[in-house]
Amino acid sequence: MKKKTSIGSLSKVSLVVAALSLTMVTACSNNANEPAGNHASGASKFDLTFDKLETDLVPEPGASLLVWESKEARPFVEAIMKEFTDVYGVEVRMQELGTMDQIGKFELDGPAGLAADVITTSQDHLGKAASAGLILPNDEFEAATRSEHEEVAVTAASYNNKLYGYPIKVMTYAMFYNKDLISKPPATMEEVIEFSQTFNDPDSNKYGFMFDVPFFYFSYPFIGSTGGYIFGKDGTDPADIGLNNEGAIKGMELFASLRDKVLPISAGDIASDIKTTLFSEGSVAMNVTGSWFIDTFRQAGINFGVAPIPAVGGQDSVTLSQVNSWYVSAYSKYPNAAKLFARFASNKSAQLLNYELTGAVPTHKEAAQNAVIQADEITSAFYKQFSSSHSAPSIPEIGSVWVPMDAAMVEIWDGKDVKEVLDRAVKQIRDAISLNAKSPKPDSTKASF
Amino acid sequence: MFLASGFAVTYFASALRQAIWGIATLGDAPSRLVEVDGKSVNIPGDHSINLMIQSLIVLFLLALYIILCIQAARDAYSTGKRRNAGLSPSTFRQTLTYLHDFKFAQLLLVLPAAGILFLTILPIVFMILLAFTNYSSPHHIPPGNLVDWTGFETFVQLFRLSSWSGTFLGVLGWTVLWAVVATATTFASGLAVALVLSQKEVRLKGIWRTLIIIPYAIPQMISLLAMKMMFNGKFGPINQYLSHFGLGELPWLTDPFWAKLTVIIVNMWVGMPLSFLLVSSVLSTIPPDLYEAAKVEGAGRWQQARIITLPFIMFAIAPIIIIQLAGNFNNFNVIYLLTNGGPSNPEYQFAGHTDLLITWLYKLTLNNNIYNIASAIGIILFIIIAAFSIWNYRQTRSFKDEEMTQ
Numbered sequence: 001m002k003k004k005t006s007i008g009s010l011s012k013v014s015l016v017v018a019a020l021s022l023t024m025v026t027a028c029s030n031n032a033n034e035p036a037g038n039h040a041s042g043a044s045k046f047d048l049t050f051d052k053l054e055t056d057l058v059p060e061p062g063a064s065l066l067v068w069e070s071k072e073a074r075p076f077v078e079a080i081m082k083e084f085t086d087v088y089g090v091e092v093r094m095q096e097l098g099t100m101d102q103i104g105k106f107e108l109d110g111p112a113g114l115a116a117d118v119i120t121t122s123q124d125h126l127g128k129a130a131s132a133g134l135i136l137p138n139d140e141f142e143a144a145t146r147s148e149h150e151e152v153a154v155t156a157a158s159y160n161n162k163l164y165g166y167p168i169k170v171m172t173y174a175m176f177y178n179k180d181l182i183s184k185p186p187a188t189m190e191e192v193i194e195f196s197q198t199f200n201d202p203d204s205n206k207y208g209f210m211f212d213v214p215f216f217y218f219s220y221p222f223i224g225s226t227g228g229y230i231f232g233k234d235g236t237d238p239a240d241i242g243l244n245n246e247g248a249i250k251g252m253e254l255f256a257s258l259r260d261k262v263l264p265i266s267a268g269d270i271a272s273d274i275k276t277t278l279f280s281e282g283s284v285a286m287n288v289t290g291s292w293f294i295d296t297f298r299q300a301g302i303n304f305g306v307a308p309i310p311a312v313g314g315q316d317s318v319t320l321s322q323v324n325s326w327y328v329s330a331y332s333k334y335p336n337a338a339k340l341f342a343r344f345a346s347n348k349s350a351q352l353l354n355y356e357l358t359g360a361v362p363t364h365k366e367a368a369q370n371a372v373i374q375a376d377e378i379t380s381a382f383y384k385q386f387s388s389s390h391s392a393p394s395i396p397e398i399g400s401v402w403v404p405m406d407a408a409m410v411e412i413w414d415g416k417d418v419k420e421v422l423d424r425a426v427k428q429i430r431d432a433i434s435l436n437a438k439s440p441k442p443d444s445t446k447a448s449f
Numbered sequence: 450m451f452l453a454s455g456f457a458v459t460y461f462a463s464a465l466r467q468a469i470w471g472i473a474t475l476g477d478a479p480s481r482l483v484e485v486d487g488k489s490v491n492i493p494g495d496h497s498i499n500l501m502i503q504s505l506i507v508l509f510l511l512a513l514y515i516i517l518c519i520q521a522a523r524d525a526y527s528t529g530k531r532r533n534a535g536l537s538p539s540t541f542r543q544t545l546t547y548l549h550d551f552k553f554a555q556l557l558l559v560l561p562a563a564g565i566l567f568l569t570i571l572p573i574v575f576m577i578l579l580a581f582t583n584y585s586s587p588h589h590i591p592p593g594n595l596v597d598w599t600g601f602e603t604f605v606q607l608f609r610l611s612s613w614s615g616t617f618l619g620v621l622g623w624t625v626l627w628a629v630v631a632t633a634t635t636f637a638s639g640l641a642v643a644l645v646l647s648q649k650e651v652r653l654k655g656i657w658r659t660l661i662i663i664p665y666a667i668p669q670m671i672s673l674l675a676m677k678m679m680f681n682g683k684f685g686p687i688n689q690y691l692s693h694f695g696l697g698e699l700p701w702l703t704d705p706f707w708a709k710l711t712v713i714i715v716n717m718w719v720g721m722p723l724s725f726l727l728v729s730s731v732l733s734t735i736p737p738d739l740y741e742a743a744k745v746e747g748a749g750r751w752q753q754a755r756i757i758t759l760p761f762i763m764f765a766i767a768p769i770i771i772i773q774l775a776g777n778f779n780n781f782n783v784i785y786l787l788t789n790g791g792p793s794n795p796e797y798q799f800a801g802h803t804d805l806l807i808t809w810l811y812k813l814t815l816n817n818n819i820y821n822i823a824s825a826i827g828i829i830l831f832i833i834i835a836a837f838s839i840w841n842y843r844q845t846r847s848f849k850d851e852e853m854t855q
Contacts, residue, residue, distance in 0.1 A: 266682060
């Protein structure tokens with residue numbers, strides 16, 4: 001009898017999952033929680049002012065701008081575009097494009113003059129864009145940007161010690177927990193193991209703790225917390241890879257032990273959308289994912305809280321974090337107007353507005369210290385996790401890391417020897433980097449700076 | 450005429466020098482940022498990849514122009530001969546009439562031929578040329594950097610570096626196996642279903658046909674994503690029913706062997722309707738009197754199928770099977786959407802156990818920007834498929850004797 005009910009509920013899961021993927025495929029368009037049409041500063045709970053910036057930079061006559069941003073950011077971008085047009089009289093249009101896809105498209109469209117004037121991306125694509133000469137440095141507002149924003153954000157927006165970006169928001173993942181299933185979030189992985197051993201019931205798909213095992217990005221706490229790292233010297237030295245050092249091996253051994261004690265599923269079967277569905281229907285107590293899922297879980301009616309990921313091997317957990325920033329195209333016809341917009345849409349008022357409309361976690365120090373944001377339990381939990389995170393490296397060599405490391409996560413989870421797998425992954429990364437770096441002409445790299 | 454050739458000569462005089470310089474050097478100054486009054490300004494420079502394409506266009510135009518000149522010279526020669534023989538040269542109007550009456554087909558083909566030349570052949574040449582450059586991330590991505598010619602170094606890397614050559618041979622082996630098995634299974638299943646449904650005893654043929662066509666009518670991407678859910682080892686309905694009936698769960702997508710089997714099974718489900726349609730349409734063209742004659746001669750059902758049905762089907766379908774085989778070599782959708790190349794293979798460079806050459810190529814270009822290696826693999830893939838297709842097509846009867854179609 002029990003089996004039968006489990007089958008029933010499971011086919012329901014798969015149905016929901018199928019429905020989810022279908023909606024994803026058909027790209028539902030209406031996710032904005034508030035109409036962004038009204039004058040944002042009027043209805044806001046913050047005291048927002050949008051004035052001309054303190055600079056002698058003026059937009060070129062007849063300037064109009066095109067901005068690329070992701071779908072989630074639309075409510076904010078539409079509001080800030082309106083304010084910018086009111087203040088400067090420059091028309092701004094927005095085109096939806098995921099932040100991960102922008103540099104790839106920009107590489108081809110930018111030099112051809114078809115791309116946006118202002119683009120948004122995170123630092124793991126910055127090195128590629130900067131070294132290919134696609135974006136302009138943030139020179140006009142450099143001093144102000146450096147002093148106003150969190151240092152991690154400034155570092156993330158810089159490449160080769162040169163500031164390029166105008167930071168918008170920080171992004172990382174943390175642990176969502178279902179308050180009805182677990183009253184207090186565990187502080188260590190040992191507590192997670194203990195809880196899971198009483199809570200888990202694979203026959204009815206109940207699991208204590210789930211995370212995206214096959215993705216290195218999400219499994220990084222089991223490397224970074226115990227002393228591993230991607231590249232040395234704060235992510236700038238591709239010759240120093242810390243993914244198979246002692247700390248990484250120690251963390252990965254704990255990671256491998258979770259397969260039996262916490263999540264007895266092979267890595268290839270842990271799919272993100274299934275995980276989301278299970279958490280949304282209250283079958284999973286703790287779910288590691290990014291802030292972009294807050295809305296989904298609210299709509300599912302889950303009584304959830306957010307906490308930092310439990311300590312790994314006695315150390316505070318360290319995640320990978322990214323900072324989204326505006327970047328000004330080197331091929332913009334109106335670079336002054338573009339720089340003004342990038343600055344305008346990343347200052348304190350803009351970041352508070354962004355928090356209010358899309359829940360973005362600010363990079364602006366004063367905005368982050370605002371009483372409303374401090375009192376917001378979820379945002380402050382993400383902020384706490386962010387302050388204990390490694391910034392994703394911005395050097396272009398990071399592109400060679402993801403594939404071998406994703407594969408390594410799967411291998412280790414499914415029982416291969418930790419050291420052997422990590423050593424091989426690091427060797428692959430080195431091979432890829434040395435292949436890519438073969439005979440770089442020193443003059444051509446120098447010439448771009 | 451003089452005007453046109455004068456224009457062409459002046460055009461090529463200026464463009465050709467630029468084109469030859471462009472394709473020989475691929476530019477010598479990348480775009481760079483220069484500080485003017487403390488502000489960075491972008492100084493556009495040479496974009497190696499754009500230079501290569503522009504040069505190719507000029508060289509193609511030049512080739513066309515040379516062909517035109519040779520034709521004009523030959524025409525002038527024959528006109529002179531006619532004149533020497535005492536005949537008057539044909540007037541412009543006569544030429545037009547001749548063109549319209551006798552060379553109409555060629556006239557009509559000029560436009561599509563130009564299209565093929567510039568939209569198909571030129572890009573192919575461009576992509577082949579990429580294999581002989583160092584166009585790859587992170588140090589050789591224009592416009593901030595230049596791309597250089599490196600000769601055969603890419604191929605040397607591909608075959609000499611053991612990690613690359615191991616991946617290449619492993620992926621190639623699976624690709625060949627996949628193409629053969631995938632084509633054979635879809636064709637065999639389509640043939641079997643079509644033969645069964647063509648029997649007189651089968652009722653409600655319309656309904657059966659509709660049911661079989663349905664998988665073909667659903668967009669492939671959607672059915673493949675749904676399949677991916679169904680075959681999930683822990684949460685997918687297939688394993689749930691298996692364990693419900695007391696059978697063990699199978700690692701459909703996570704074990705190398707089972708994953709390969711799964712993609713073949715799913716591909717059979719996706720591809721069977723097309724083979725079914727093709728075979729059914731051929732069956733309806735076989736003259737019924739052949740079967741009657743066979744019956745009179747005392748042939749059994751099996752003999753009828755072997756002597757009449759199969760040769761008819763094979764004659765019409767063999768070229769299509771070859772096309773399907775070549776298509777399966779490059780069957781991107783099924784692999785990418787179902788397993789994305791997984792489960793991962795730590796011995797391989799950027800590839801998994803079920804990766805085909807084409808999905809590996811995709812990962813190299815789009816995830817890792819290693820364009821030159823990807824281009825080299827593309828060339829090898831092209832040579833294999835082209836050689837195989839040509840050889841195989843020559844073996845088929847529809848190529849050897851065309852009488853049967855008449």
